[in-house]
Amino acid sequence: MQQPKLSARGISLWFGEKQVLKDIDIGFQDRQITALIGPSGCGKSTLLRCFNRMHDRTPGVRLSGHCYLDQEDIYAKSVFVAAIRRRIGMVFQKANPFAKSIYENINYGLKINGVQENQRHELIVQSLKESFLWDEVQHELHKPAAQLSGGQQQRLCIARAVALRPEVILMDEPCSALDPxxxxxxxxxxxxxxxDYTIVIVTHNMQQAQRIADNTVFMYMGRIIEADTTPNIFNNATNELTSSYVHGKFG
Amino acid sequence: MKLVSRKHTEKFTARFFKACGFGAGSVLIALSLMLVWNAAAFFIHVKPYDFVSKTQWDPTGSPSAYGMLSMLISTMLVAVGAMLIAIPLGIGTAAFLAEYAGRKLKNMLKPAIEMLAAIPSVAIGFLGIVVISPGLAGLTGRSNGLNALNGAILLSVMALPTIITVAQDAIDGIPISYKEASFGIGASRWQTLTQVTIPAAAPGILAAIMLGVGRAIGETMTVLMATGNAIALPHGFFDAVRTMTATIAIEMGEVPFQTTHYYALFSVAILLFIITLVINMIGEYFVGRFKKFEIR
Structure with missing residues (x-):
């Protein structure tokens, strides 16, 4: 097995007294889609947010262990958090475009990350194309993003992440608020x-995991129970808990 | 039986609230009509253009003069000065409270700021006379510091609680998901605050500013006490001024009923009303423009 692109080594996390993640060890392969599944409250979103240090500013959070992007420790003192977040993009559960125009939504990220002005337009157009949004919005780029439909807003959020050319994209149930x-x-x-990207996606939708994920990780009560290729998890799970979860016996 | 009585209560409350609504509405309309009526009586004697374009205000002289431009400019000077101080300070404080202050500090600062709004305007005017005036006099080398700047400082103090509270509510009301989205693409707290949070909160912040402006233009007692009350065209912040509100308050008490002077004061009031209305409408227009971008 090759070196994982993104990995967690011995990650434990507490919200106040409550331990939410327990000694997580996992690696995500480059240019593969990995699904994180498990019942509500099992810690999958919390784990996902560890990778771009979204817990930094949350009061009462304590974290131990290491996360690595390639060989680099994401939580090392020398690391500038904004630089990590540029390399590890995130798409949230609820589409959260800024209160700006479609164009500005993407331009903002490029601007704050110091992309030269003459390169931005090209990147914006390209990221909209990559997010399958270009055809729908090319004539109204300066319309408020608020006027897009829910699905379009979420694709805009993906475009916003993609425009920065990250290495990893984290997705936290990106489709849970959308129609089929x-x-x-x-x-x-x-x-x-x-x-082009390493993708880690949290999902509640078992069919979705099977449709898109190369690998699937099953979490339960803050621990990783099993991680394997998606077919193996859904058809030949070695752990009893995994197979009863994926067959809908609890959840 | 029970059902019937409930129906009666329902009918009664509906009528009661209707009466309240109409009552409030008719008071407002009656008030506006009275203003317009009295102002009309004034404009029979004095041309509206002369009223707003001449600087000489001498209702008791002979011949009497009714030019209120000096007052108009004084009002604007004091209000603009107050806003120059209060807007940056107010929004800065609101942003600090909403984004940077810890919970403990917030719990201490917020009630203290709200308390500021409870200080009677006479007390603030008094402060202007005994504290700020000597201070300004010392700074400028004049005999006293009762001038436009004094009024502006006091009015900014009075407008601050409103601006801070309303602006902070607006900033607090921005969902955390906005900020996370911004952090998520590598923005700093400062970038997030200035480029995401504040623009998203713009309608609320504008409303806060409008309320502050309204306060600054309409406030009477404080400016009456602290600005020196000289009806002359001011040349700057260090000149003594008399605002429109102060003029009405001072002269209304001694003016003979239904004279031109009496009507003139109503005309000043109606002009004040129009100014506030226009400022509010401009505010509403911008609020509407920002609202288009708002995400629900």
């Missing part, structure tokens, strides 16, 4: 993005 058609579109988009 928009979901299908985003799934296709995710599969397309795999060619």
């Amino acid at each position: 058609l928009s979901t299908a579109k985003i799934e296709e988009l995710i599969k397309n993005l795999k060619a």
Whole structure:
């Protein structure tokens, strides 16, 4: 097995007294899609947010262990958190475009990350194309993002992440608030993005995991129970808990 | 039986609230009508253009003069000065409270700021006379510091609680997901605050500013006490001024009923009303423009 692109080594995390993640060890392979599944409250979103240090500013959070992007320790003192977040993009559960125009939504990220002005337009157009949004919005780039549909807003959020050319994209249940058609579109988009990016996606939707993920990680009560290729997890799970979860016996 | 009585209560409350609504509405309309009526009586005697374009205000002289430009400019000077101080300070404080202050500090600062709003305007005016005036006099080398700047400082103090509270509520109301989105693409707290949070909170912040401006233009007692009350065209912040509100308050008490002077004061009031209305409408327009971008 080759070196994972992104990995967690011995990650434990507490919200106050409550331990939410327990000694997590996992690696995500480059240019593959990995799904994190498990019942609500099992810590999958919390784990995902560890990788771009989204817990930094949350009061009462304590974290031990290491996360690595390639060989670099994400939590090392010398690391500038904004630089990590540029390399590890994130798409959230609820589409959260800024209160700006479609164009500005993407331009903002490029601007704050110091991309030269003459390169930005090209990147914006390209990221919109990669997010399957270009055809729908090319004539109204300066319309408020708020006027887009939910699915379009989520694709805009993906475009915003993609425009920065990150190495990894973290997705936290990106389709949970969308209708089946928009979901299908985003799934296709995710599969397309795999060619260039390492993708980790949290999902509640077992079919979705099977449709798009190369690998699947099953979590339960803050621990990783099993991690394997998606077919193995869904058909030949070695752990009793995993197989009863994926067959819908609890959840 | 029970059902019937409930129906009666329902009918009664509906009528009661309707009466309240109409009552409030008719008071407002009656008030505006009275203003317009009295102002009209004034404009029979004095041309509206002369009223707003001449600087000489001498209602008791002979011949009497009714030019209120000096007052108008004084009001603007004091209000603009107050806003120049209060807007940056207010929004800065609101941003600090909403984004940077720890919970403990917030719990101490917020009530203290709200308490500021409870200080009677006479007390603030008094402060202007005994504290700020000598201070300004010392700074400028004049005999006293009762001038436009004094009024502006006091009004900014009075407008601050409103601006801070309303602006902070607006900033606090921005969902955390906005900020996370910004942090998520590598923005710093400062970038997030200035480029995401504040623009998203713009309608609320504008409303806060509008309320502050309204306060600054309409406030009477404080400016009456602290600005020196000289009706002359001011040349800067260090000149004594008399605002429109102060003029009405001072002269209304001694003016003979239904004279031109009496009507003139109503005309000043109606002009004040129009100014506030226009400022509010401009505010509403910008609030509407920002609202288009708002995400629900």
